[in-house]
Amino acid sequence: MTERSFAARAAAWAAERVAAGQGDFLTDPFGGMAEAGLFRVGIPAPYGDDGGYGAIAATEAALVGATGLPGLATSWAGRQLTARFFIAGFGTEAQQAEWLPRLASGEVAPAIGISEPGAGAHPKLLQTRAVANGDTITLTGEKAWATNGPIASLFIVLAITSEEEGRKRYGAFLVPRNSAGLSLKEMPEMRQILLPSGHCGVVLDGVQVPASSRLGPEGRAYDAMALPFRDVEDGVGMSSLGGALDWLVRALGRQTTTDPDSHEEAALFLGGLKAEVALVQAGAEAVAGAVDAGRLRAAGATLIGTRLVATSILERIKASETYRAGAGDAIERVVGDLGALLGVARGPRLARQAALGRTLLGTDAS
Numbered sequence: 001m002t003e004r005s006f007a008a009r010a011a012a013w014a015a016e017r018v019a020a021g022q023g024d025f026l027t028d029p030f031g032g033m034a035e036a037g038l039f040r041v042g043i044p045a046p047y048g049d050d051g052g053y054g055a056i057a058a059t060e061a062a063l064v065g066a067t068g069l070p071g072l073a074t075s076w077a078g079r080q081l082t083a084r085f086f087i088a089g090f091g092t093e094a095q096q097a098e099w100l101p102r103l104a105s106g107e108v109a110p111a112i113g114i115s116e117p118g119a120g121a122h123p124k125l126l127q128t129r130a131v132a133n134g135d136t137i138t139l140t141g142e143k144a145w146a147t148n149g150p151i152a153s154l155f156i157v158l159a160i161t162s163e164e165e166g167r168k169r170y171g172a173f174l175v176p177r178n179s180a181g182l183s184l185k186e187m188p189e190m191r192q193i194l195l196p197s198g199h200c201g202v203v204l205d206g207v208q209v210p211a212s213s214r215l216g217p218e219g220r221a222y223d224a225m226a227l228p229f230r231d232v233e234d235g236v237g238m239s240s241l242g243g244a245l246d247w248l249v250r251a252l253g254r255q256t257t258t259d260p261d262s263h264e265e266a267a268l269f270l271g272g273l274k275a276e277v278a279l280v281q282a283g284a285e286a287v288a289g290a291v292d293a294g295r296l297r298a299a300g301a302t303l304i305g306t307r308l309v310a311t312s313i314l315e316r317i318k319a320s321e322t323y324r325a326g327a328g329d330a331i332e333r334v335v336g337d338l339g340a341l342l343g344v345a346r347g348p349r350l351a352r353q354a355a356l357g358r359t360l361l362g363t364d365a366s
Helices: 003-019 052-067 070-090 093-105 221-255 260-292 297-319 329-343 346-361
Strands: 110-113 129-133 136-147 154-164 167-176 182-186 199-210
Touching: 003 052, 052 070, 052 221, 052 260, 070 093, 070 110, 070 136, 070 154, 070 167, 070 221, 070 329, 110 136, 136 154, 136 167, 154 199, 154 221, 167 199, 167 221, 221 260, 221 297, 221 329, 260 297, 297 329, 297 346
Parallel strands: 110 154, 129 154
Antiparallel strands: 129 136, 136 199, 154 167, 182 199
């Protein structure tokens, strides 16, 4: 299947729900997705329909374009990225056979536990620990910002397994939601951001899992899994920006009423936005292709430039008379969600942008 066909599947799912009078995507974001095969996207055969990261990106953009909900698209994409990157990418044959069919059917929703309260995802600051005792692993600590955590039935938890010469070594573990000692913690500050995506904290109070729950390389889970996943998530997530901006420009066009004297001015403004959004969409597609090709680092300038163009478009929209004239609730929500998406991990992105500049100044230390 082509990326276009995966996107068409998403658009058809949304259209069918609206036609059936079930178009309240805020209260039931995933309804009918399993039947539409959306949870199979990006999961390798024989368990899913594959298509790679490009298929996930194209479907994510289509979901935003059809619903006007970046939060729904990022929540769906989080499930698919987790399944493809972590379990298909690092799982043993037994782990893949156990979990990938259930992920592809929608029976299981996964979530990632890396960041921690007050520490973010910095490896020197993380405190959650995993202690081996024979055939079991005991996990103790607390995670934060777990996307899809409130609906997750499977958590992938990053934890310290040892320390060598002051350096923490990490492992990753598959932890079912119903494990004794695991509880969820609300994050009130996230209730109105990127709806209907849900976030929560995860408390691990002596949670015991079998040693067979270990996922990926022992002691190297941070470098081998957590860091690369951040890049993959960032690269694929560009598609949500393009889809949301496209929806926003179309919505602004529908709400704009002009007199004959200002009609051409409004047309020029909206036309310019539409053209720049096309650049963002093309950039997002190129970055997703680089993820599939294993060349995301080489596409770093494209990723940075695409985000800068997206930021500029959003700022111009917010400063425009078209927006200030009275945007509705849906437009306001998308503007807020775009601001949240563009603000995620802003520090690391600025560092990459500065590193790109240093290559021009001849001061690149690499």
